[in-house]
Amino acid sequence: MPKKILFLSILSILAFASEFVTLEDGRVIMLKDDGRYEEVTLINKNGKQIALKKDGTWEEVSQEVPVVETIGKKTTQNRAASSELVKSLIGRWESKNGAFVYEFLPDGTMRIKRDNRWRSTKYKVDEVNEKKRNIVLNIGEGSRLGFLSIGGEHRTLHIEEDNKTMHDESYRVKHLRDLVLIKER
Amino acid sequence: MKFAKLSLAAVMAMGVSAFADVQNIKVTGDAKLYYSTTDANNGDLFDQKSSSGQAALDVGVSADLADGVAGKIGVTMLNTLGLENNLVSSVWDGGLSNQWWVSEAWLAKKIANTTVKVGRQTLDTPLAFTETWSIAQNTFDAAVVLNNDIPNTTLVAAWVGRGNGTSATPTIGNTNSALAPIASLAGVVNNAQNGNDPFGTYQQDGAYAFGAVTTAIPMTTAQGWYYNVEDVATAYWLQADVALENELKGLALGAQYATLNLDAANTDDGAIWAVRVGYAMDNGLSFAGAYSSSDKSTAGAGWNTATTTGASKIYTEAWWNYGYVTSSDVDAYKLSAEYNAEDIADFTVAYTSTDDGSSTKNLDEFTVTASRSYGSIDTSLVYFNTKADDQNNGDSYNTVQVYLTYNF
Numbered sequence: 380m381p382k383k384i385l386f387l388s389i390l391s392i393l394a395f396a397s398e399f400v401t402l403e404d405g406r407v408i409m410l411k412d413d414g415r416y417e418e419v420t421l422i423n424k425n426g427k428q429i430a431l432k433k434d435g436t437w438e439e440v441s442q443e444v445p446v447v448e449t450i451g452k453k454t455t456q457n458r459a460a461s462s463e464l465v466k467s468l469i470g471r472w473e474s475k476n477g478a479f480v481y482e483f484l485p486d487g488t489m490r491i492k493r494d495n496r497w498r499s500t501k502y503k504v505d506e507v508n509e510k511k512r513n514i515v516l517n518i519g520e521g522s523r524l525g526f527l528s529i530g531g532e533h534r535t536l537h538i539e540e541d542n543k544t545m546h547d548e549s550y551r552v553k554h555l556r557d558l559v560l561i562k563e564r
Numbered sequence: 565m566k567f568a569k570l571s572l573a574a575v576m577a578m579g580v581s582a583f584a585d586v587q588n589i590k591v592t593g594d595a596k597l598y599y600s601t602t603d604a605n606n607g608d609l610f611d612q613k614s615s616s617g618q619a620a621l622d623v624g625v626s627a628d629l630a631d632g633v634a635g636k637i638g639v640t641m642l643n644t645l646g647l648e649n650n651l652v653s654s655v656w657d658g659g660l661s662n663q664w665w666v667s668e669a670w671l672a673k674k675i676a677n678t679t680v681k682v683g684r685q686t687l688d689t690p691l692a693f694t695e696t697w698s699i700a701q702n703t704f705d706a707a708v709v710l711n712n713d714i715p716n717t718t719l720v721a722a723w724v725g726r727g728n729g730t731s732a733t734p735t736i737g738n739t740n741s742a743l744a745p746i747a748s749l750a751g752v753v754n755n756a757q758n759g760n761d762p763f764g765t766y767q768q769d770g771a772y773a774f775g776a777v778t779t780a781i782p783m784t785t786a787q788g789w790y791y792n793v794e795d796v797a798t799a800y801w802l803q804a805d806v807a808l809e810n811e812l813k814g815l816a817l818g819a820q821y822a823t824l825n826l827d828a829a830n831t832d833d834g835a836i837w838a839v840r841v842g843y844a845m846d847n848g849l850s851f852a853g854a855y856s857s858s859d860k861s862t863a864g865a866g867w868n869t870a871t872t873t874g875a876s877k878i879y880t881e882a883w884w885n886y887g888y889v890t891s892s893d894v895d896a897y898k899l900s901a902e903y904n905a906e907d908i909a910d911f912t913v914a915y916t917s918t919d920d921g922s923s924t925k926n927l928d929e930f931t932v933t934a935s936r937s938y939g940s941i942d943t944s945l946v947y948f949n950t951k952a953d954d955q956n957n958g959d960s961y962n963t964v965q966v967y968l969t970y971n972f
Contacts, residue, residue, distance in 0.1 A: 475779065476807030476816065477844065497848075497906050498937065505588050506628075515588050515628070521940065521972055529591045530940070530972045533626065552634070552672050552681060554688045555710060556777050557718045 399430060399444045406525075407444060462507050465514060467542040472560035481545075481560060489518070505533065513537050513548070585630035593623035593638075597645075597968045598656050598699045600749055604950075604961035616749040617652035619645050620699045624668060631673075638668035640700055642756075656699040657750045659757035665728065667703050677712040684763075689773055690801040690877050691791050691822070692724060692870050698750035702729035702870055705763060717778040724771045728754050728762040729870035752871050767869065769794035783807055793869055797826045801866075816842040820856075820878060824865035834861030836890060840879040848904035853897070854879035860893040860921060882916040883931040884948055884963070885955075893921035909936040920953070927952045928960075942969040 398410040399419070407421045409430060419430040421444065428440040472481045480492035489502045505528070506515035514536050521530025535548040543562040550558040599617045607614030624638030641664040644655060670683030686694035687704050694701050705726035711719040730751050754762035775789040789801040805818040818840040825833045838856035856878050858864055867876045867890040874887025880898040881889050889896045900914040912933040920926050931948040944967040951960035 475783065475809075476785070476805070477813065478807075496904050496910055517588075517590075527589055527591055531590070532592065533588050533590050548674075551710065551718070552679060553686065555708065555718065555720050555722075555775070556688075557712060557716075557779075559716075559779065 397430075397438060399440050399442075401444050409438075462504075462509065464509055464512060464538060465504055465507060467538060467562075468514060468536075471563040472545050473563050474558060474560050479547075479558060479560060491518075500531070511537070512539070587628045589625065589627040591623070591625050593621065593972055595970045595972070596620040596622075596699050598965070599652070600656070600963060600965040602961055602963040604956040604963075609962065609964060612651055613653050615652040616654040616656055617644070617647040618656040618658075618699050619643050622667070629671075633671055633673045635671045636668050637666065639664055640667040642700060654749060657753050658700060658762075659755035661757040663756040663758075663762075665756045665762050667701065667728075679710040681708045681710075682706075687722070687724070687870075689720070689722065689775060690787075690789055690803070691799050691866070691868065692722075692771060692773060693868055693877070695729075695752050695868065695871055695873065695875050697875070698752040700750075700753045702727060702753050704766070704870070714778075714780075716780045717776060720773070720775040720777070722773040722775075724766045724773070726763045726770075727766045727870055728756075728764075729868075730754060730872040751873055767793045767796045771869070783809055791869070795827060797824055797869075799824045799865070799869075814844045814846070816840075816844070818842075818879060820866075822866040822878070824861070824863060826862060831862040832860065834863055834865035834892060835859045836864070836866040836878060838879045848906065850902045852879075852900050855895075855897045856880040856889060857895045858890060858892060862892070864891045864894070866890040880916060880918075882927065882929045883912075883914050883933075885916075885927055885929050885950055885952060888918045888920075888925060888927040888952070889916070891918075891920065891925060894925075895919045895921075909934050911935075924953050940971045942971065943967065 397412070399407060399421075400410065401407050407419055407430070409417045409419045409432070411417065417432060419432050421440065422429050422431060428444070430438045430440050432438065468483050469485050470483060472483075473479070478492075478494060480490070482490040483502065487501050487503060488499065490497055490499050500519040502516050502518045503520070504514060505517045508514075516534045516536060517528055517531060518534055519531030520528050523529065533549070537546040537548055538544070539546075545560040545562070547558040547560065550556070597617075597619045599615065601610050601615040603609050603614065605614070619642070621641040621643075622638060624636055626634070626636035628634050641662070642655070642658045643662050644652075644660060648660065666684060668684055668686070670681055670685040672679060672681040684703055684705050685708070686701065687706060687708075688694065692704070694703060704724050706722055706724045708720065708722045730753065754764065756762040771791060771793040773789060773791045775787060777785065777787040779785050784804055784806045786804045787802070791799040793799070800823045802821045803819070805816065808815045808817075820838040821835070823833065823835045836856060836858035838854060840852060840854040842850065842852035844850035858866070866878045867874050867887065874890060875881070876886065876890045878889055880896040882898070888894065896916065896918040898914065898916045900912065903911045905911070912931070914931045916927065916929045918925075918927045928951040929948060931946065933944060933946045935942070935944040937943070944965075946965040946967070948963050949960055950956075950963065952958075955961070
C-alpha cells in the first residue's frame with residue numbers, strides 16, 4: 380500500500396509539474412496545466428534552479444529552461460539570415476590606406492585591424508534597414524541581460540548599392556571623418 | 565487609491581511605450597589600474613616616493629532612441645584604492661580622493677547627409693581633441709555638425725563651450741580654486757573631488773572650429789581646419805597623407821602645417837611644419853620616420869588647446885614627454901618601429917629627439933612598449949628613458965609603467 384501511495388504521489392507530481400520557458404526579452408514564464416501562465420523569478424540555490432512565484436511559494440525546476448521565439452514576429456536574426464545586404468557583409472573590407480580592415484566570416488567571427496593592430500572577435504546583426512542599407516552590428520558582446528547588451532560595441536555600417544563600398548557611420552560620429560572601406564574579396 | 569492605481573498604470577504604459585522606441589541598448593565600460601615609477605630626482609624605481617598609481621572606472625550606456633536619434637551617457641570614476649598609503653605618492657590624473665563626473669552625455673541625429681551631435685562628447689580634431697593616453701580622458705560640451713553632401717568629403721563645424729581638460733578653467737577666482745592642486749602625473753583632466761564640477765568655460769569664451777576632410781584626391785586624405793578660440797587665438801591646421809597603392813602598397817607619406825596666432829598684444833605668431841615617411845609590411849612590421857620644425861614664437865604651435873599637457877598630433881610627437889616638439893624654435897625628428905605579432909603581443913620602439921634653438925629645452929626620449937590582450941583584459945608594459953634639459957638637472961632617467969584595463 381505505501382508503495383502504491385508513493386507511486387501515485389510521484390505520478391501526480393509529474394502530471395502537475397509546471398513547464399518553464401524563457402521569452403526573448405529574458406522573462407521566465409511558468410506554463411500552468413490549467414491554461415494560465417505566471418511570470419516567475421529564477422534563482423540558483425546549491426546548484427538547484429528555484430522558481431520564485433508571485434504568491435510567495437516556490438518550486439524546484441528540474442529541467443533546462445528553453446528560450447522560445449515569439450511566433451509571427453520575425454526576429455532580427457531570421458531577417459539577417461535571409462537579408463542580401465547582410466550576406467554582402469561577408470568578406471574582407473579594407474580602407475584605402477590599409478589602416479582599417481574588417482574581415483567578416485560566415486560563422487559569426489571577425490577580425491578587425493585598427494591602427495596596425497589586429498584582434499579577433501565575434502559579431503552578430505542586431506538590426507537591418509534594407510531601405511537605408513544600414514546594418515547595426517553587435518561586435519564583441521560579452522553577455523546579454525534581456526534587452527541589454529553588455530560589453531563590446533555597436534557599429535552602424537552603411538553599404539552602398541554596389542555592395543562593395545562601406546561607410547562606418549559610428550566611426551564618423553566619433554572621429555568626425557568618413558571611414559570608407561572597400562570590399563577586397 | 566483608484567486614482568493612484570490609474571496613475572501607476574499610466575506611468576507604466578508610458579514607460580513601455582517610450583521603451584518600445586529604444587533599440588540597440590549597449591552597456592559598456594572599462595576598469596583601469598595604472599602604475600608608473602621613475603628614478604628621476606634621486607628616486608629609486610618602485611619606491612613609493614617616486615611612483616604614481618590610480619584606478620578608474622568608466623561606465624556608459626548607448627542606445628538608438630526614437631526618430632533615429634542615437635545617444636550615449638557615460639560616467640568616469642577615479643579612486644586611488646589606498647595605494648598612496650603603501651605603494652605610490654601621486655595620482656595619474658584628477659585629485660587624490662574619490663571623484664566621479666559625467667564624461668559623456670550626447671544625442672546625435674542624422675538627416676540626409678548631415679549629422680548633428682550635441683552634448684558632452686569626445687572630440688577628435690587636430691587642435692582640440694580628447695587625449696586617450698592617461699587614465700582619464702578630457703571631454704567637451706560641444707555641438708558638432710557633419711555634412712557629406714560633397715562626394716568623398718566631410719565638412720565639420722563645431723562649437724566648443726566647455727571642457728574638463730586642464731587648460732579649460734577652473735581659474736583663480738573660480739569656486740574650484742579652493743581645491744589644492746594635486747601632483748598628478750598626467751594632468752589631462754581637472755580635479756573633480758568633493759563634488760566639484762570639473763568642467764569650465766573652454767579657454768576664455770569657448771571656441772569655434774571648421775574643417776574639411778577629403779579623399780577626393782587619389783590615394784590621399786587631405787584636411788584643413790580653422791579655429792577661433794575666442795579672445796585667445798586663431799589657428800590653422802593643414803595636413804595631407806598619401807597612402808600609395810599597387811606595388812608600393814604599405815608606403816605612406818604625410819605633411820603637416822599648423823599656425824597659432826595669439827590675440828594678446830606683443831606676441832609672436834607661431835607655426836610648425838612636419839613630414840613623415842612610413843612603411844607597413846603585411847607581416848605586421850611597420851617603420852616610420854618624421855621630421856618637424858617650428859618657428860620662433862611666443863607659444864609655439866600645433867598643440868592641443870584642450871589641456872595643458874602640450875600633447876599634439878604632430879608626426880614627431882614624443883611618446884610621453886609632450887610639449888617639446890611643439891615649442892618655439894624647435895627642430896625634431898622621430899624614428900619608430902612597430903611589430904604586431906598576432907596572438908603574441910604588440911611591440912613598439914620609438915626615439916624622439918628635439919633641438920631647441922635656445923638650447924634650454926632639448927629632449928631625447930627612447931621608448932619600448934609591449935602590449936597584449938588576454939580576452940577582455942588589455943595589458944601594457946612600458947619603459948622609457950628621458951634626457952631633457954629642464955628635467956632631473958639635465959640627467960637622463962628611467963620610467964617603467966604598467967597599464968591594466970578590463971573591458972566589459
